[in-house]
Amino acid sequence: MNPLATSSALQADIQQRAVPAALIDALKKRFAERCTTALVVREQHGRDESSFEAPPPAAVVFAESTADVAFTVKMASDHGVPVIPFGVGTSLEGHLLAVQGGISLDVGRMNQxxxxxxxxxxxxxxxxxxxxxxxxxxxxxxxxxxxxxxxxxxxxxxxxxxxxxxxxxxxxxxxxxxxxxxxxxxxxxxxxxxxxxxxxxxxxxxxxxxxxxxxxxxxxxxxxxxxxxLPEAISAAICSFPSIEAAVRTTIQIIQMGIPIARVELIDANTVRMVNNYAKLGLREEPLLLMEFHGSPASVKEQAEMVQEIASESGSHAFEWATTPEERTRLWTARHNAYFAAIQSKPGCRAISTDTCVPISRLADCLLDSVAEADASGIPYFLVGHVGDGNFHFGYLIDPKQPEERNIAEKLNHALVARALALDGTCSGEHGVGLHKMDFLVTETGAGAVDMMRSIKKALDPKNIMNPGKIFIL
Amino acid sequence: MNPLATSSALQADIQQRAVPAALIDALKKRFAERCTTALVVREQHGRDESSFEAPPPAAVVFAESTADVAFTVKMASDHGVPVIPFGVGTSLEGHLLAVQGGISLDVGRMNQxxxxxxxxxxxxxxxxxxxxxxxxxxxxxxxxxxxxxxxxxxxxxxxxxxxxxxxxxxxxxxxxxxxxxxxxxxxxxxxxxxxxxxxxxxxxxxxxxxxxxxxxxxxxxxxxxxxxxLPEAISAAICSFPSIEAAVRTTIQIIQMGIPIARVELIDANTVRMVNNYAKLGLREEPLLLMEFHGSPASVKEQAEMVQEIASESGSHAFEWATTPEERTRLWTARHNAYFAAIQSKPGCRAISTDTCVPISRLADCLLDSVAEADASGIPYFLVGHVGDGNFHFGYLIDPKQPEERNIAEKLNHALVARALALDGTCSGEHGVGLHKMDFLVTETGAGAVDMMRSIKKALDPKNIMNPGKIFIL
The missing domain is CATH 3.30.465.10 (Uridine Diphospho-n-acetylenolpyruvylglucosamine Reductase; domain 3)
Incomplete structure (x- = not known):
């Protein structure tokens, strides 16, 4: 089975394009050991943090300068071979997969x-x-x-x-x-x-x-x-709520009142549990908002007081303040580790991430129904969100060996995206389209706009060598 | 003489394209009196606030819906005829001129x-x-x-x-x-x-x-x-300085300190004089900053105190506060009328506007040398600036019947743009390229980037009917 086939946009025939030996020879001649065909390196460059799989690229080039990049692309263009730019491999949407073959161009050493x-x-x-x-x-x-x-x-x-x-x-x-x-x-x-x-x-x-x-x-x-x-004053707080709805309503009011909060992140109770297990944090296992305020001391105090008042009207628990830089770092590290904490909670699993973003007034409508659907599905998940932007992520934790789990997760994802689009939102707040959201993109913006994107792509890359098969299939 | 010829980018042969009678007939059939060929209407749609001139468009269509626009563009496309979108005609760079002939498409009635x-x-x-x-x-x-x-x-x-x-x-x-x-x-x-x-x-x-x-x-x-x-509190102030340099240094410090000022506008002494004459304002005829602060009452007070301290270190006079909405409106109306005040100061003149924008630390270098050059030229000018963004405008006031005045003004403009580009800036902060800055655009961004723009234009508008001859000539 084509491992990508559950994403309907990926059912198109994916052709691996030939990579001529002459190209590899030319690259090896210029780059010596900085052009490699070693399988372990190719495999490491042929995947990302998504759950997708594809054959690895034919070779990896480690560029150390813009001239190196230009040379590689020029050679690849001469041979009509795909080039996939690679940084550190943290894409969540399959951007780095060599779905049409070609060369992975690692710019990680261009780090000046x-x-x-x-x-x-x-x-x-x-x-x-x-x-x-x-x-x-x-x-x-x-x-x-x-x-x-x-x-x-x-x-x-x-x-x-x-x-x-x-x-x-x-x-x-x-x-x-x-x-x-x-x-x-x-x-x-x-x-x-x-x-x-x-x-x-x-x-x-x-x-x-x-x-x-x-x-x-x-x-x-x-x-x-x-x-x-750097703000003169920074303060960060954790605030627990009796329900996700209460946390979301608080967020909506913060934004609608124009409070210039610097961070407001939702973590649901289930994900708090995962994070606690992973990082021994001892957080109250209820939906919570992680918040940060930046500004002058007076402005930070004013913002925090306003937010506390709003939150308490939604029945929140008291704020717990992280006052030192070390405590703040610990807090945000915990937030950033939610993904890994979740993955570890189900050994061998992969996460299928969602990335919808809606206008702030629609956030509760979009989120709460999706939580109910996810709960009913039986698939474990984590839920975190940059909720101040109307953006949140479910990560459905699936066993990649169980196609049925992937199917259920993709159905949940489809329902969520359909809901977000109906609420004037977008299928991707920040992860990009990659391999995963091609159909969603067409639904969201219409065939006319995607045709305009295709026209631009064809005009700027007529040989379709730059990371082909991502965003849309030409 | 081609009235555009002093702008070197405009020396290319400008061909008026034919507008077939069949197109006009089809438009009149659909739009009746909303498609007109009356000279006075065409002339009114064939110019803008720039100093450039070109023959008027062949007809003007007044669209009342998106369907009207789509019909007009489709018909024009079928006939390969240019379409120039028109709002209220306030462009400063010749965007609205029918330099290649065609139809002016007025969307002013689409005002819902x-x-x-x-x-x-x-x-x-x-x-x-x-x-x-x-x-x-x-x-x-x-x-x-x-x-x-x-x-x-x-x-x-x-x-x-x-x-x-x-x-x-x-x-x-x-x-x-x-x-x-x-x-x-x-x-x-x-x-x-x-x-x-x-x-x-x-x-x-x-x-x-x-x-x-x-x-x-x-x-x-x-x-x-x-x-x-709407900010809970707004306060606006005028502050005069002993020199442009003192006003500019104050601005640079405000921005570098991260003070979230809402407006900080420079007007030079000469322009203050013009504004005083035009609107009987009685402002002190020295370089001044018009400022506005938005936020909570506490935040506005804090911002204003910090700015007053910075300004006084540069030898500023005391702030004069505009405390009521009416006073604020009067102040900003005066600022917005600077252009008209300047035009009125030299009967029959047109203004050649500059629009450079530089990184904030380069603002003094860019501005002060250009003031010296303008003063030495003998051409009267006004000088206003959104200086918090590093953006300012000279308006050189020329007699359009005196080619030598235009030449001097364009030379000043060229020197200013060259200076701004050398300081990592741009030839246009906000007015656009239009007819006037095509050469500057190539100098600024390089032929490769302009070629990319051209490729996009050709891909999306292969018949070159959409406002042709602006930004670049295909």
Whole structure:
């Protein structure tokens, strides 16, 4: 059975394209041991955090410079061979799978922080720099980079998937925070988009076209992003609620009142239990919100007081404050480990992740019915959410050897997406389309808009070599 | 002489394309008096606020629905005739000129506010709704739409040029504030991009590709934008400085400290004089910053105190506060009338506007040298700036009958743009490329990126009928 076949968009015939020996020879000649066909390396580059499987790429190239990337793409273009950009492999939607064969182009060694412009609150990095590395590099400037998808992803990967995460409710997503890019086109040419100016009306917004293009239009090699002053005051709190509904209603009111909360994350009782087991946290096993407030001391106090008042009207328990940086780190590490805690709760399982995002007023409608459906299904799941953005994730924990479990999970996912779309929402808040959401994308935006995407893809990558078979099948 | 010829990008042969009688007949048959060839209407639709001139369009269609737009574009496509979308005509860069002939498609009558979703802080409007009309429509909800380019432009036009203005320093530009679009493609098909969800990673970001595409990829017919809660407290102040440099240094520090100021606008002494003459304001004729603070009462007080301290270190005079809504309106009306005040100061003149935007730390370097050059040139000018974004505008006041004045102004403009680009800035912060900045665009982003834009244009509009000859010449 084609392991991808349960996702209806993936039932199209997937052809592995031939990778000529002449291409491998040319790459080995230039890159020596930095081009490898060793199976273990190819397999490690042929998967990601999704539950999908495909044959590994024919070779892996470890680029150390933009010139390396340009050379590789140019050679691949000459031979009509797919190129799949690879950062650290944390995609959740099958972006890194070589579904049509080809070369995995690992930019992880392109990890230089190129220029920190603290007085402009910008930084330019190579695509392989990870978000933690970036924050370490800018720490002494009093600035930070807020986008936090949980995983320690690369800036190139985060740009390619239009990532966001826990801080997006306050600071926006990669869409709002990438100022400029260096990109190797599908022809192997190096281009630059955007500038370090905060805004621009100079021509088509290629930066934002490439942000979220999932490697299908070119390889991102450098990224310039905004930085923010480290808040004068930060405080974080945990607040438990008698029901998910109470937690969600609290969130909706926080957002509708315009309180500039920096983080507001939902974890359901079941997932709290998993996290407790994984990290020995001793959290109250009820639905909870993890919150963080940034600002001046007075502003943080004001925000926290308003939120406490709103929460208590929904019957919340008292806030538990994480006052030291160490306690905050422990809290957010627990949040970020929810995925791994869940995976560990069912040995051998894989998670099928959902990623719907709806307008804030629809959040309760979208979430509560989906919880009821998931509970009724018998499939264990975790549930976490960047609920301030209307974005949440179920992770249905399936045994990959049991097709029926996958079927049930996909049915739950379909019902959830249908619900989100009916509520003016989107099938993907931050993970991207990848292999998994092609049908959803057409339902969401209509065939006309997807045709426009296809036209752009064909114009910019006429040989269809850039990460083919993702977002749509040409 | 071709009146456009002083802009070097416009020296290419500009061909007026034929508009067949059969097309006009078909349009008149459907639209009756809503399709007109009357010269006065065509002339009114063949110009904008720029200093450029071109023959008027062959006809003007007044659309009242998306179906009207789709019909018109489809017919024009069948005949290979240009279509130039028109809102209220406030473009500053020649966007509305029929440089290749064709039909002006006026969407000004598509002025319905379609749905206000106050609980989600979103609103959907037809493209012809203006920003003042929008704010009037949502006033009772306690929300507002902050993007304020000065002119009472349409939401369609503001989207098409990626407009911003005085509030962008706090609330972002159209780039950050458009959530979704309805668009008629160059083939006359109706498509939808985006959703009302706050964020999305579902496929290529067509919304942001179309925002700022200046009518060259399709006609925007509906726009969904974000709204914001009216701040609990607003206070506005005028502060005069002994020099432009002192005002600019103050601005740089405000931004670098992360103070969330809502507006910070520079007006130079000369322009204050023009505004005083025009509106009898009695402002101190020195460089000044107009500022506005939004937030809770405590936060507004805190922001204002910090800014006053920074300003006084630069030798500023005391703040003069505009405490009532009426005083604030008077203040911002004066700012918005700077353009008209300047035009009136030299009877018969036109303004050649600049629009550079640089990283905040480079603002003084970019601005002060350009002031010195403008002063030395003998050409009168006004100078205003959204300086918190690093964006400012000279308006060189030229006699259109004196080619030498235009030449001097264009030389000043070229020198300013070259300076801005050398400082990592952009040739256009918010006005767009239009007819005026094609060469600058290539210098700024490189031929490779402009080639990518051209490829997209050719793919989406193979007959080159959508506002041809703007941004680049195919």
């Amino acid at each position: 922080v190129l220029s920190i412009n603290a007085e402009d609150l910008t930084v330019t990095v190579q695509a392989g720099v990870t978000r933690k590395q970036l924050n370490e590099a800018v720490k002494s400037t009093g600035l930070f980079f807020p986008i936090d998808p949980g995983a320690d992803a690369t800036l190139g990967g985060m740009s390619a998937t239009r990532a966001s995460g826990t801080n997006a409710v306050r600071y926006g997503t990669m869409r709002e925070n990438v100022l400029a890019l260096e990109v190797v086109t599908a022809q192997g040419e190096i281009i630059h988009t955007g500038t370090r100016a905060k805004k621009s009306a100079a021509g088509y917004d290629l930066t934002r076209l490439l942000v979220g293009s999932e490697g299908t239009l070119g390889v991102i090699t450098e990224v310039t992003v905004k930085l923010y002053p | 506010v379609l749905s206000i979703n106050a609980e989600d802080l979103t609103v959907t409007v037809q493209a012809g709704v203006t920003r003042k009309q929008l704010n009037e429509a949502v006033k009772s909800t306690g929300l507002f739409f902050p993007i304020d380019p000065g002119a009472d432009a349409t939401l369609g036009g503001m989207s098409a040029t990626r407009a911003s203005g005085t509030n962008a320093v706090r609330y972002g530009t159209m780039r950050e504030n458009v959530l979704a679009l309805e668009v008629v493609t160059a083939q006359g098909e109706i498509i939808h991009t985006g959703t009302r969800a706050k964020k999305s990673a579902a496929g290529y970001d067509l919304t942001r590709l179309l925002v700022g595409s200046e009518g060259t990829l399709g006609v925007i017919t509906e726009v969904t934008v974000k709204l914001y809660p």
